[in-house]
Amino acid sequence: MSDIETRPSAPQIPYREMEASHEIEHIAHGAEQELLTLNLGPHHPATHGVLRLLTTLEGEIVRDIKPIIGYVHTGIEKTAEDKAYWKVIPVIERMDYLAYYFNAMAFCGAVETLLELEVPKRAQYLRVLHMELNRIMSHMVWLGTSALDLGAISMFWYCFRDRETVLDLFEMSSGQRMHTRYIQVGGVMEDIPPGFDAKVREFCAEMPGRVDQFLDLLAKNEIVLQRLRGVAAVDEKTLLDLGVTGPLLRSCGNPWDLRKAEPYSSYEDFDFKIPVGTTGDNYDRFIVRLMEVKESVKIILQCLDGLPEGDYISDNRKYVLPPRHELATSMEALIHHFKLVTEGFRVPPGEVYYPIEGPRGEYGVFLRSDGSSKPARVHMRDPSFVNLQATRPMVQDLYIADLIATLAMLDPILGGIDR
Amino acid sequence: MEIKRERLGAGADGEFRSRQLRARQMLTGDLEGADLDKYVEERVLTTTMEKAANWARANGIMPATFGLACCAIEMMGIVAARVDVARFGFEALRASPRQADLLILSGRVSIKMAPVVRRIYDQMLEPKWAIAMGACSSSMGVFNNYAIVPADKFMPVDIHIPGCPPRPEALLYGILKLRAMIMSKPDQAWRTRYGGRGTEEFVESELAIEPVAAHSIGVSGGGEGTSA
Amino acid sequence: MPDATGLELIAQELRDAHGADAVVDTTYFRDKATLTIAPPLVRETLAHLKDRGFRFLASVHGVDYYPEEPRFGVHYELLDMTEVDRITVKLRVPLDAPNVLSVTPQWPTADHQEREVYDMFGVIFDEHPDLRRILMPEDYEGHPQRRDFPIGGEPVLFTHNEPRYPRYTQ
Numbered sequence: 001m002s003d004i005e006t007r008p009s010a011p012q013i014p015y016r017e018m019e020a021s022h023e024i025e026h027i028a029h030g031a032e033q034e035l036l037t038l039n040l041g042p043h044h045p046a047t048h049g050v051l052r053l054l055t056t057l058e059g060e061i062v063r064d065i066k067p068i069i070g071y072v073h074t075g076i077e078k079t080a081e082d083k084a085y086w087k088v089i090p091v092i093e094r095m096d097y098l099a100y101y102f103n104a105m106a107f108c109g110a111v112e113t114l115l116e117l118e119v120p121k122r123a124q125y126l127r128v129l130h131m132e133l134n135r136i137m138s139h140m141v142w143l144g145t146s147a148l149d150l151g152a153i154s155m156f157w158y159c160f161r162d163r164e165t166v167l168d169l170f171e172m173s174s175g176q177r178m179h180t181r182y183i184q185v186g187g188v189m190e191d192i193p194p195g196f197d198a199k200v201r202e203f204c205a206e207m208p209g210r211v212d213q214f215l216d217l218l219a220k221n222e223i224v225l226q227r228l229r230g231v232a233a234v235d236e237k238t239l240l241d242l243g244v245t246g247p248l249l250r251s252c253g254n255p256w257d258l259r260k261a262e263p264y265s266s267y268e269d270f271d272f273k274i275p276v277g278t279t280g281d282n283y284d285r286f287i288v289r290l291m292e293v294k295e296s297v298k299i300i301l302q303c304l305d306g307l308p309e310g311d312y313i314s315d316n317r318k319y320v321l322p323p324r325h326e327l328a329t330s331m332e333a334l335i336h337h338f339k340l341v342t343e344g345f346r347v348p349p350g351e352v353y354y355p356i357e358g359p360r361g362e363y364g365v366f367l368r369s370d371g372s373s374k375p376a377r378v379h380m381r382d383p384s385f386v387n388l389q390a391t392r393p394m395v396q397d398l399y400i401a402d403l404i405a406t407l408a409m410l411d412p413i414l415g416g417i418d419r
Numbered sequence: 420m421e422i423k424r425e426r427l428g429a430g431a432d433g434e435f436r437s438r439q440l441r442a443r444q445m446l447t448g449d450l451e452g453a454d455l456d457k458y459v460e461e462r463v464l465t466t467t468m469e470k471a472a473n474w475a476r477a478n479g480i481m482p483a484t485f486g487l488a489c490c491a492i493e494m495m496g497i498v499a500a501r502v503d504v505a506r507f508g509f510e511a512l513r514a515s516p517r518q519a520d521l522l523i524l525s526g527r528v529s530i531k532m533a534p535v536v537r538r539i540y541d542q543m544l545e546p547k548w549a550i551a552m553g554a555c556s557s558s559m560g561v562f563n564n565y566a567i568v569p570a571d572k573f574m575p576v577d578i579h580i581p582g583c584p585p586r587p588e589a590l591l592y593g594i595l596k597l598r599a600m601i602m603s604k605p606d607q608a609w610r611t612r613y614g615g616r617g618t619e620e621f622v623e624s625e626l627a628i629e630p631v632a633a634h635s636i637g638v639s640g641g642g643e644g645t646s647a
Numbered sequence: 648m649p650d651a652t653g654l655e656l657i658a659q660e661l662r663d664a665h666g667a668d669a670v671v672d673t674t675y676f677r678d679k680a681t682l683t684i685a686p687p688l689v690r691e692t693l694a695h696l697k698d699r700g701f702r703f704l705a706s707v708h709g710v711d712y713y714p715e716e717p718r719f720g721v722h723y724e725l726l727d728m729t730e731v732d733r734i735t736v737k738l739r740v741p742l743d744a745p746n747v748l749s750v751t752p753q754w755p756t757a758d759h760q761e762r763e764v765y766d767m768f769g770v771i772f773d774e775h776p777d778l779r780r781i782l783m784p785e786d787y788e789g790h791p792q793r794r795d796f797p798i799g800g801e802p803v804l805f806t807h808n809e810p811r812y813p814r815y816t817q
Contacts, residue, residue, distance in 0.1 A: 042535050043485065045514035050487055050532060070782040071532040072488050074555075075566035075799075077767075078792050082564075091561055097489035113677050141492065160499035178489060178584055243704055243756025254728075261731050350676055353724055353735060355705065366708055366722065381706035381724070389759050415488050418529070418782055531784045558801070565791055565799030566783075 035063065042071045046149050046404045049414030053391075055403070062395050062403050067388055073418040080378040084344030085111055085185060088375060092365075093179045095380055096416030098141055101127075101134040102358035103380070104183040109264060110354035110367040111185045114347050117319055122310040123187030124266040129200070129303040130173070130182060132296040136207065137166040138359040139289050143214065146286075146408035150227055152218060162210055165203055172196055185345075186320040187313030197304055204297045211293050219287065232394040232406040233281040242393070243386040246361025247292065248410065251277030251284035258357035265356075270302045282409040289411075292359075319345045344373035353381075360384050360411055382416035476520075476546060477601035480594070483519030484512045485539070487526025489584050490553035494525045496587035497594075504591060507598070516542040521597070523590075524570050527555035533568045540574050545608050548597055551576040552590055554583045575613040654680040654734075657699065665691055671739075681735040686747055692736055693723065693750055701725035701734055704754045709764035713794035717741035719770050723750070740770060749775035767792035 036057045042050040050071035056064035076095055080088040092107045093100040105127060112119060119127075144159030167177040173192050174180040182189050218224050236252040249256055257274045259267045275291035277284030314320050321340055322333040339345075347369040355364035361383025368377040387410060394410070395403045441458060444450045450458055486494055497504045504510055513519040516539045528536055540549065549570070554560035556570045557579040570576050577600065580593040657680075658670045665688050672683035684692050693704070703726040710720040717739040725734050740747055749772035751757045761772045762781040769790035772778055780787060789796055802808070 042532065043516075043539055045484055049491070050535075070780075070784070071529060071535065072527060073529045073531065073566050073782040074488075074527050074562050075564040075791060076562065078566075078796075078798060079562050079564050081794075082798055094489060094561065097492065116677070141495075145495075156495075156498075157500045160496065161501070164496070164499065164501045177586065178493065240703060241755045243754075245705075256728055261728075351681075351710075351722075352677055352679065353706070353722075353733070355733075362705060364706055364724065366706070366710075366724075368710055377710045379706075379708045379710075381708065385759060385763075386706075386756055389756060530787075563798075563800035563803070565797070569801060 034058075046407070048145060048407065048412055049417075051388075051407075051412060051414055051417075053403075055400070057400070060399050062398055062400060065392050065395055065403070067391055069385075069388070069414070069417050071418065072414050074415075076419050077378050077380070081375060084373050085347060085375060086340070086344055088378065089184065090179065090181045092378065092380065093181060094415065095419050096358070096360070096363070096382060096384065096413050097178070098138040098413055099134060099358045099360070099363070099416075100179050101131045101183055102356060102363050104181065105131060105265070106354055106356050106358075106363045106365040106380070107367070107378070108183050108185045109356065110352050110365040111347060113352045113354055114350050114367060114369055115185075115319060115345075117186055117314055117316060119187055119265070119314060120311040121266065121308045123312050123314070125303050125307050126188045126192065126312060127183055127265050128267060128270070129300055129307075130170070130188075132299045132303070133166050133169060133200075135296050135359045136293050137163050139293050140166070142289065142359075142411050146405075146411075147218065149404055149408040150224065152221075152224070155214070155217070158210075158214070162207070169196070169200060169203065172199065184313065184320075186316065187311065189313075191312040200300060200304060204301050207297050208294050211290055215290060224286075225283070227401070227405050228282040228286055228409070230279070231282045231402050232398060232409070233279050234390065234393050236280070238393050239280075239390060242390045244361065244390050246357075246359070246383050246387070247285055247288045248361070248387055248390065250274065251288045252280035253278060258355055258362060262355070264354075269306065270299050272296075272299050272302075282405055285409040346371060346373050347375075355381070358383060360413065360416070361387060380416070380419060382419065384412045384414075384416045385419075388412055388417060473602050473604075477598040478508050480509050480521045480548075480598065480601075481511045481513045481519050482509060482521040482523050482594075483516055483539070483543070484514050485522055485524060485536075487524070487528065487532065488555070490525035490555070493584040493587050494523055494552065494590060497590055499587075502587035502591055504594070507591075507595070509594065516540075517544060519543060520547045521594075522547070522549045523552050523594075524549060524556040524576070525552040525584075527553075527560060527562065527567045528570055529567050530565075533573050536570075537573050546601075547609065548577045548601070549574060550578045550580060550590075550593055550597060552580045552582075552593070553585055554581055557581065575609050577612075651675040651680070654682070657696070657734075658682060661688075661692060661695060664695065679733060679735065681737060683737045683739070686738045686740050689723075689736070689738055689748055690750055690753065693725070694753065696725055696734065696736070697753075700727040700730060701732065703728055704750075704756050705733075707750075707757045707760035707764065709768040709770055709792075711768060711792065711794045712739070719745055719768055721747055721764060721770060745770045746773055747771070748773050749778075751775055766790070769793065 038055050038057050040053040040055060042052045052068040052071065054066040054068060055062050076091055079091050083091060089104050089107060093103045095103050140159040140163045144156040147155030170180055171177050173196055174182040174189060236254055239249055239252055245256065253276055255274045255276045260274060272295045275288045275295065277288050317333065317336040322336055326333040327337055349369050349371040351366070351368045353364055353366045355362050362381065363383060364381035366377070366379040366381065367375055370376040391407070391410065394406050398406070441450065445458060496502060498510060498512065520543065522540055522543065524536065540547070551557040551570045555562065555567065558569050559567060561583060578593045578597050580590055582589050654673050654675055658673045661669050661684070668685055669688050670682060670684055674681040674683070682692070704723060705726045706724040708722055710722065712718055712720055719740050719742070721738055721740070723736040725736065726732070738747065747770055749757065749761055751761060752774070758776070759781060761775055762778060764770050765772060765778055766780040766782050767790055779785065783791065
C-alpha cells in the first residue's frame, strides 16, 4: 500500500522563500547597487527548451543563477518500468530528443550486458554508422539554434538543410525521421537498403566542405569572436568536480572520450581523432563541436568501407524476433515470436550500468532486472542534467548576453534533463 | 473591295452591345437605382467586412514560439527551408504571446508546465487559436503516466495533429486546415467557440452591474452563427 | 575495472579503516565491481576511493527495491579516468529512516542528482545545501518512482468505454 502518510517530514522550503533562504550578501558589491532577481522564465525565446533561470543581477551582470527544471518531466523512467524490454526502447528514445540513437544504444547495450548477448559485427558497424550520423545531426541543430541566439540568423537555414539530409538517410534506413527505434536488443531493426551506401557517401563527400563553409562564416567573424572568445572559461578541475563530460570537458583540454577510452560496439576498429580545446571558453566549445562533425564523417566512411557481411541482428531467438518468412514454416519460430511479442523476453536478475559517449557527454543507463519481463529500474544518467550544474561557475560575473551565449554553447537538451 | 457592315443586334452579340450601352450610360451618369447596383456588383469585388477580415487573419497567422520537446524540432523544421512555412506567410514566429495568435503546443505538457502554458494562452490577444501538435499534447502520447497532461484538459485546442513527432509536412497540413477553418467561420472568441462563457474574471468591485448578470451576458452564444 | 581480487583488496582496506561491518557486500557482476557499504560511512568510502584514484563521480541514482528490505538503494558510480576503471558503491536505507549523508560538499556534481533521488524516492540527504524537489512541482505530494506509487495517466477512450469517462472538453 502507499505509505505517503507515514513518511518522515522532509525540510520543506516553499518556493517564495527560496530567495530568502539563499544568502546573497556575499555577492553584493558595494552599497549602491541593488540586486535584482530576474526570472528568465520557461517560455523565453532563447532558453533551449523549457529551462527556467532565476538570475540575480547587479545591473546587467549576473551574480548568481539558479536553474529550475522539471517543466518537461515525463516520468519516462517510471513508464519504462511498466513495459516489456522491447517496448521500453521507443519510450527511452524520447529522453534526449536529439540523440535518440544514443538513448536506444545505451539501453540496448545495458540489456545485452545483462543477457550476455553477443551482437554481430555487422550490427555493431551499423549502430556506429547511425550513431555518428545522429551526432552530426545533433551538432547541426545545436549550431543552427546557437547561431540564432548569437544573431547569425541565416545559419539556422544552412544547418537545418544538413539536418534534413541526415533525416532523409534515417528515413531511408528505418522509415522514420526521428525516434526511429532502429537500434534493438541484439542488433539493429533492419539491414540497410540498397542505395543507402551511395547516399551516405554523397553526404559525407559534401559535409566536411559544409563545415568549412560554416567556419568561414563564423570562426573569424568579429562579432562571434568578441562574444565567444575568452567568455565563460572554467578550469578543468571545477568541471571534473561537477561531473561534466563531453565537448565541454574536451574544450578544456581533457581528451576524455568513451569512444576511445572504453570502446564499445567496435569503436576500436576506427581511426579518428578527438578534437580538444585549449582554454575552455565558449569559442573552444564552438570549434570543438564543429571539428567533431568532421571526425564523425571520417568514422562513417570507415564504417561503410569496412562493413562486414553477416547478420544485422543476433540470431538468438529467445531474445530476438525471428524473420517473418520463418513463421510460415517453423513451429519454434512461431512460438518464439508469440512469446516475445506477448510477454517479452526475461532477463536474468542483476544490475548493470552501461555508459556511452553521446553528443553531449556520457550517457549511462542503469538497468536493474528482477528476472521478469519488465525492467525493475531504468535510470538514464543524462549528460545535460549534470552539465547544467556547471552553468553557475560559467556565468558568474558575466553579462546577460554572455549568459545567453553560454547557455547556447552548453547545449542543454531539456528532454534529457527532465526525463 | 467591298466593305461589309454588320449590324450588332440580336444573339450573342446583343450581350456585348447592351453592355456597351450600359457603360456609356454609366459614363454619362444616366444609370440609376437597381441598374446601378447591378453594374457595380458585377465589376467591383465586394465582400462583407467579416470575410475580408477572416481572409486577412487566416493568411497572416503569427505562431508563438512554444517548443516544449521533440515536436519542437520538427516545428523548427517547418521554418527551415525544405518545408517552408514562409510561402504561406506564417514565418513570423513571435516570441511574445502578446504578438502571436497561434499557439503550437509542440511537445509533452508536464504538470509543472501546464499552468505556464495556460497563462501564456491567456496572455494572447483575441482572436487566437491553438494547435496541439503531436501525440503527447493531444492525448497522452507514448507516455500514459502521472507526469503529463493532455492539452484539452486545460485549454481549448482547435486542431490536433497526430504523430510522434508529426512530420513537418503534417504540421503544415494542420496549419492549413486551421487556415481554412478561420476563413470559413466568422471570427469568434475562444469562449464562444468552445462554450466557455461564464468563466470570465472580473474585478467585482469595479463592475457596474451584478456579477451574476455579467457572467450571463453572451451565454446564449453571442450572436455568431455557428453551433459552438 | 578493478577485478575481483582488486575489489576484495579495496573492501579489506575499508574494513580495516572503518570497522568490520563497513562493507556489507562485494559483488563482481558482468565485469563490474560493486561495493555495498553501510550508509553512515558513505563519505569516508568515497573519500577513500578518491584517494585510490576514482576521482570522478559519474552518477548518483536511486533504486526502489520494494518489497525487499531495506527498501531504498542509492548508487554512486565512480570513474577513474587515468586507469579507466569504474566501480559502483551502493547503500541501502529503509523506509522509516531514509536518511543518507549528502556527499555534495566533497563532490559538487551530486547536487542536482541527490535532489532528484529525493524527489523521486523520498530519500533525505542530510547536510545537502538545498534539498528541494527538482523535477516535480514544489508542492507535489508523493514520491513518484517508488514501486508502490501508481503510474497514473488518463484512461484510454474507446467507443465502448467512452460513456464511463467524462469527456475532457465538457
